Amino acid sequence: MTEKTRFWLMKSEPNAYSIDNLKNEGTTLWDGIRNYQARNFMREMQIGDQVFFYHSNCKPPGIIGLMEVIETNLIDPTQFDRKSNYFDQKSKKENPRWDCVKVKYLKKFEELLSLKDINESFKESELLLIRKGNRLSIMPIMTNIAMELLSKLNEIKSSK
DNA sequence: GCCAACGTTGGC
DNA sequence: GCCAACGTTGGC
Secondary structure (H helix, E strand, C coil): CCCCCCEEEEEECCCCCCHHHHHHHCEEECCCCCCHHHHHHHHHCCCCCEEEEEECCCCCCEEEEEEEEEEEEEECHHHHCCCCCCCCCCCECCECCCEEEEEEEEEEEEEEEEHHHHHHHCCCCCCCCCCCCCCCCEEEECHHHHHHHHHHHHHHHHCC
């Protein structure tokens, strides 16, 4: 991890797909994204980018681990799968609408960096996009903010 | 292009 | 279950 490392945050509901699922599988295709803004962020991802894994819609929500982008610009297969929840009738094979990236597991944090912690620590920051009402499931994280998130995690860890 | 109605996300 | 903050759809 260097100063040039690029960071993102991706959300998943742990009862759908959790950090433990990723830990077991090692890698996964981050498919099923059906929001154009989130998709466009995924298109900007590069191999080697680091991604915070955020557990959403659970108690308590927060950042739970870290993963790394290992493949980019992959066609999301679920859009053509009639049995999938993510099937998209309007997407054509010759012009797929949705794509995704492949990520690998890096680590599960010993302590959760909860949304509460994040909101308290980054009250003043306009750069962190995790905010009440922000429903984006994929977002960029400025490098300096990512560093602060990681040091906040160490702070929490050492205070336990 | 406007906008009302509706759907979704996700914290609380 | 409530609701804020969006995004999407479709009539016009």
